[in-house]
Amino acid sequence: MARVVFELPAQFTFSTELPIYISHINHGQHLDNAQLLALVGEARTRFFTALGYTDRDAEGLALVVGDVVVQYQSEALYGETLRIDMSPADFNKYGFDLVFRITDTCQGRAVAKGKQGLVFTDPQDHKVRPLPAALLVKLGQN
Numbered sequence: 001m002a003r004v005v006f007e008l009p010a011q012f013t014f015s016t017e018l019p020i021y022i023s024h025i026n027h028g029q030h031l032d033n034a035q036l037l038a039l040v041g042e043a044r045t046r047f048f049t050a051l052g053y054t055d056r057d058a059e060g061l062a063l064v065v066g067d068v069v070v071q072y073q074s075e076a077l078y079g080e081t082l083r084i085d086m087s088p089a090d091f092n093k094y095g096f097d098l099v100f101r102i103t104d105t106c107q108g109r110a111v112a113k114g115k116q117g118l119v120f121t122d123p124q125d126h127k128v129r130p131l132p133a134a135l136l137v138k139l140g141q142n
Contacts, residue, residue, distance in 0.1 A: 012085035031076035043084035070114035
């Protein structure tokens with residue numbers, strides 16, 4: 001399988017820190033891949049909260065994750081705290097990619113990088129809708 005290649009932004013617009021709990025650990029004694037996505041989901045929720053939104057109400061629209069890319073760079077272990085940096089990129093009419101970088105806060109070790117393709121929908125009829133101008137302004141895309 002060909003490797004997915006993408007560039008991280010030079011700067012990130014949002015950062016948060018999350019601890020790794022024992023429930024995040026798999027039988028290999030490191031961070032489970034599904035739990036990594038759960039932590040990225042928590043970081044995404046915090047990203048939108050910092051903008052004054054929720055996952056279900058960003059200028060009246062709900063967000064849906066359309067696709068995800070993750071490249072693992074090292075193991076993350078129980079007891080570590082992860083820093084998740086995020087920044088929106090690659091805007092289109094209906095959404096954008098939320099690019100992320102995950103590092104261990106103690107050593108600065110790269111753990112993973114990736115992006116989630118976000119699409120915005122009407123929460124009532126679940127149909128895709130264009131990004132509202134006010135949301136684009138808050139994301140620095142005026």
